Amino acid sequence: MNARYFVRKLSTLVVTLFLTVSFNFLLFHVLPGSPVQLLARSGHYDAAAKASLTKLFGLNHGLLTQYFIYLKNMVQGDLGFSYTYRKPVTTVLGAAVGNTVLLVGTATAITVFIGIWLGVKAASRANSLTDTAITVTSLTLWSMPDFFTGMILIFAAGVWTHVLPISGIETPGLTVGWLGHLLDIAKHLILPALTLMLVNAAEFSLITRNAMVDVMVDDYMVTARAKGVAKKVIVWHHALRNALLPIVTATALYVGMVLGGAIQVETVFSWPGMGLLIYNSVEQRDYPVLEGCFLLFAIAVIATNFISDILYQVLDARVRNN
Amino acid sequence: MSVLRISDLTIDYRLGEGSVRAVDHVSLEIEAGEAVGIVGESGCGKTTLGLSVPLLLPTNASISDGQIVLNGESLIGRSEEEMNHLRWKSVAFVFQGAMNALNPVHRIDKQILEAIQTHEPETSKDDAQARVLELIELVGISPSRAKSYPHEFSGGMRQRAMIAMSLACRPSLLIADEPTTALDVISQAQILALLGELRRQENLSLVMISHDLSAIKKVCDRIVVMYAGVIVESGPTDTVLRRKNGVVTAAHPYTKALMGAHPDLSGERILAPGLVGNPPDLSKPITGCRFAARCPEAMEVCRTQTPPTVTITPGHSAACHLAVRSAS
Numbered sequence: 166m167n168a169r170y171f172v173r174k175l176s177t178l179v180v181t182l183f184l185t186v187s188f189n190f191l192l193f194h195v196l197p198g199s200p201v202q203l204l205a206r207s208g209h210y211d212a213a214a215k216a217s218l219t220k221l222f223g224l225n226h227g228l229l230t231q232y233f234i235y236l237k238n239m240v241q242g243d244l245g246f247s248y249t250y251r252k253p254v255t256t257v258l259g260a261a262v263g264n265t266v267l268l269v270g271t272a273t274a275i276t277v278f279i280g281i282w283l284g285v286k287a288a289s290r291a292n293s294l295t296d297t298a299i300t301v302t303s304l305t306l307w308s309m310p311d312f313f314t315g316m317i318l319i320f321a322a323g324v325w326t327h328v329l330p331i332s333g334i335e336t337p338g339l340t341v342g343w344l345g346h347l348l349d350i351a352k353h354l355i356l357p358a359l360t361l362m363l364v365n366a367a368e369f370s371l372i373t374r375n376a377m378v379d380v381m382v383d384d385y386m387v388t389a390r391a392k393g394v395a396k397k398v399i400v401w402h403h404a405l406r407n408a409l410l411p412i413v414t415a416t417a418l419y420v421g422m423v424l425g426g427a428i429q430v431e432t433v434f435s436w437p438g439m440g441l442l443i444y445n446s447v448e449q450r451d452y453p454v455l456e457g458c459f460l461l462f463a464i465a466v467i468a469t470n471f472i473s474d475i476l477y478q479v480l481d482a483r484v485r486n487n
Numbered sequence: 488m489s490v491l492r493i494s495d496l497t498i499d500y501r502l503g504e505g506s507v508r509a510v511d512h513v514s515l516e517i518e519a520g521e522a523v524g525i526v527g528e529s530g531c532g533k534t535t536l537g538l539s540v541p542l543l544l545p546t547n548a549s550i551s552d553g554q555i556v557l558n559g560e561s562l563i564g565r566s567e568e569e570m571n572h573l574r575w576k577s578v579a580f581v582f583q584g585a586m587n588a589l590n591p592v593h594r595i596d597k598q599i600l601e602a603i604q605t606h607e608p609e610t611s612k613d614d615a616q617a618r619v620l621e622l623i624e625l626v627g628i629s630p631s632r633a634k635s636y637p638h639e640f641s642g643g644m645r646q647r648a649m650i651a652m653s654l655a656c657r658p659s660l661l662i663a664d665e666p667t668t669a670l671d672v673i674s675q676a677q678i679l680a681l682l683g684e685l686r687r688q689e690n691l692s693l694v695m696i697s698h699d700l701s702a703i704k705k706v707c708d709r710i711v712v713m714y715a716g717v718i719v720e721s722g723p724t725d726t727v728l729r730r731k732n733g734v735v736t737a738a739h740p741y742t743k744a745l746m747g748a749h750p751d752l753s754g755e756r757i758l759a760p761g762l763v764g765n766p767p768d769l770s771k772p773i774t775g776c777r778f779a780a781r782c783p784e785a786m787e788v789c790r791t792q793t794p795p796t797v798t799i800t801p802g803h804s805a806a807c808h809l810a811v812r813s814a815s
Contacts, residue, residue: 384587391543391582392602392652393574396567406592481592482636 170478178471185463190235192459193452199224200248203450244460245453249446254457257442262461264334265438269427271354272361277416279362280369281405287370288377288408289400299370306367311426315360315433322356329355332435357434361426365419372415376408383407409480417473421466488559490660490692491517491540491578496553498535498544507769509535511716512552517660522686522693524703524724526745527713530766533696536713537662541574558659576606579658581649581666581682588649589637595648596623596633602655622651626681643674650681654689661686664696679705700749704728709802712742715766715777718796722803738805740782776808784809 201218204210210218219225223234238245244254287299306314323331330336330353339349380386381404389403424440431440439458446454477484498510510532517523525533538544540555542562555562557577562570582588590598596619603615610618620630626647637645646666653661663682667675683706686693697703703710704724711721720727720739729736730746737743744762764781767773776782779789788808796806797814 384582385590387538387543388580388582388588389590391541391574391580392605393571393576394601394605395571403590403593407590483591483638 167478171475174471174474178467181467182464185467186236186239186460187232189456189459189463190232193456194228194231196452200450200452204248239460244457247451247454249449249451250454254453257454258439258457258461261437261439261442264436265424265427265431265440267350268354268357268431268436268438269361269423272358272365273419273423275358276362276365276369280366281373281412283366283370284373284375285377285400285405287374288381288404289396291378291381296374300374303367303370306363307371309364310429311360311364312429312433314363315357315430318356318360319433331356334437353436357430357436360430360433361423364426365423368419368422369412369415373408373412376411377404380404380407406480410477413473413476413480417466417470420469421462424462424465488519489516490519490521490558491515491694492554492556493536493540494554494556496536496539496555497551498532498539499549499551500535500545501547501549502770505770509548509716509769510539513713513716513718515711515718515721517692517694519659519692520686520690521709522683522691522695522707523709523711524695524697524707525711525713526697526700526703528698528745528766531713532716533713534664537580537664537694537696540660540662541578541580542570543574572606575602575653575658576656577658578660578662579653579656581646581653581661581663583646583665583668586669589645591637594634594636595640596620599623599648599652599655602652606656618655622654623648625654625685626651627677641674642670643677646670646674646678647681650678650685654685657689658691660692660694662694662696665698666695667697667699667702675702682706700728700745712739712745714741715773716769717777717806719778719807720805722799722805726800726803738799738803738810739778739807740784740809741778742805744781744783776806 199219200222201215201224204218205215223231226234242255244258246252247254247257250257283299283303287296290296319331322329334353335346335349336353339346341349377400386399386403389399394403427438428440428443430436431438432444435441439461443455443458445451446458493513493515496510496513496515497508499506499508513532513536515523515536525536527533535544535548539550540557540562542555542565544550550563553563557573560573562573565573589595593601596616599619599622600615603610603618604612607615620633623630623633628644628647628651632640632644637648640648650666653663666682667678670678679702682693682695685691686706693706695703695707707724709721710724710727712719712727720737720742727737727742728746735743735746737746748761762781767777767780774793775791776785776789776794779785782789786808792808794806794808795811796804797810798804799810799814
């Protein structure tokens with residue numbers, strides 16, 4: 166591992182993070198309407214009440230002062246106070262983050278493996294019936310919006326067959342041991358995770374297939390065949406290793422996409438994660454919670470890109486030396 | 488016994504609706520320990536001919552006729568699995584290593600090791616690794632560089648690594664396809680010297696495919712000239728490529744044109760005349776001699792009748808009506 170590369174990427178990460186945080190702050194201050202106006206919509210607030218609310222939210226300071234207070238609070242782990250939940254944003258987020266990580270993490274892990282496997286299968290028999298079947302199915306699934314696929318699954322599982330729960334993360338009022346509780350959560354996880362997987366595995370299989378098809382015609386593939394290496398080894402050892410770079414890039418970009426998808430999927434399945442929280446907070450104009458959610462999403466995307474940059478180094482010596 | 492016997496080999500490429508006959512009834516025999524150079528311009532079928540031996544043709548190519556016999560065993564019709572046993576062990580390749588023939592993400596020693604381990608699973612890893620280092624030293628690379636990646640090598644070193652890899656399973660036949668293309672002249676000379684030396688030392692049979700006459704002259708005993716999918720002339724390198732005071736012994740006008748495009752350093756300073764026109768369209772049947780349209784010495788008969796292959800002196804033959812005339 167090249168230390169200079171690491172430091173360079175790390176400083177990029179810090180700068181990106183700072184810019185994102187600043188943008189996040191600005192975004193909510195250029196949005197029309199202030200929280201005070203929102204609370205005063207009913208018309209029962211007099212000027213004095215409004216003034217004290219403005220002071221309570223710190224909106225009486227100038228924009229720059231507010232920005233520095235925002236930065237100071239953030240460093241201290243204070244992301245503000247939720248208007249709707251009447252709790253610190255960190256507490257509200259804390260309850261949701263774990264659920265989203267469970268959903269997105271499970272879906273991503275399975276997606277990447279299934280997607281790569283399908284893509285490799287398609288590419289190693291390029292233009293065959295298998296290839297066409299995988300490519301066409303992937304394209305179809307990929308072009309469907311997450312919420313639409315989710316609703317089809319809800320219809321199939323909830324209306325036709327009643328085999329799987331279609332809403333929430335657990336059955337309310339269920340009194341079973343911890344194992345029963347875990348199984349109950351797993352059951353609730355299946356449909357939303359499957360929705361994310363169907364859409365994204367399709368994307369992965371297409372990216373993998375195309376990267377593989379490009380690599381399969383490279384000169385060194387003929388060398389590998391001439392060496393008498395078995396086809397399986399050629400495909401998985403020689404071709405996939407070279408095709409992994411675009412796949413790693415896709416994975417980094419994918420994290421951003423899947424978080425966006427999670428908003429839709431969690432809303433459709435009432436999965437109490439950050440996606441549902443964002444949806445509800447937009448409805449309630451709960452800006453502090455939204456700010457917190459955006460910040461976490463941004464951190465997740467920036468961190469994944471950092472990891473993929475480092476992975477590049479490990480995978481390809483040519484990146485390592487430059 | 489001959490190491491390789493190709494007889495009447497015909498290879499077609501499917502292209503859209505039609506097909507192109509890249510190799511048309513070619514027969515060629517390589518004796519044990521012999522070095523044969525195949526020369527011709529781009530698209531004449533020389534690379535296709537080389538790749539056909541271990542049955543490594545692209546998927547749109549098909550062998551429509553002929554036989555390939557390697558060490559007494561007929562190859563055409565064998566399964567991929569059977570071929571995988573023969574590849575590299577019976578016939579190894581030296582590709583244009585300077586370009587992209589080595590896998591960019593694997594270390595050099597690992598790539599050579601893979602060849603040994605694929606064909607000799609019984610050899611221990613330590614023994615195999617020891618042989619990798621021997622091979623790397625044999626081609627003139629310091630064993631301390633064995634763990635390098637291809638991009639850390641110069642073009643010449645990559646070509647040396649490619650040669651080391653080709654020798655890993657002690658093949659009976661080595662096919663070198665444009666081994667010096669894309670190298671600077673000094674590396675070219677070094678690689679050619681190395682190939683010439685190794686083939687004597689290891690008693691290799693060598694087929695060298697090139698468009699570079701001087702490269703073939705340096706390494707090969709015999710030269711085969713291909714044009715538009717057929718062999719137009721073959722014979723001892725010294726005889727075919729002899730040029731003394733402007734007099735050549737090459738029989739085919741195409742060979743002479745190739746030599747003319749390649750001025751003699753020691754001879755008179757002349758501007759190479761080059762060869763006007765393009766090779767014929769191989770997707771259509773050809774009547775008469777394939778070279779007739781570009782041939783400065785073409786006669787009436789050349790446009791109507793396919794020239795037979797005639798022996799000029801023992802071992803030297805050409806497919807040309809002029810040779811027929813002077814023989815009779």
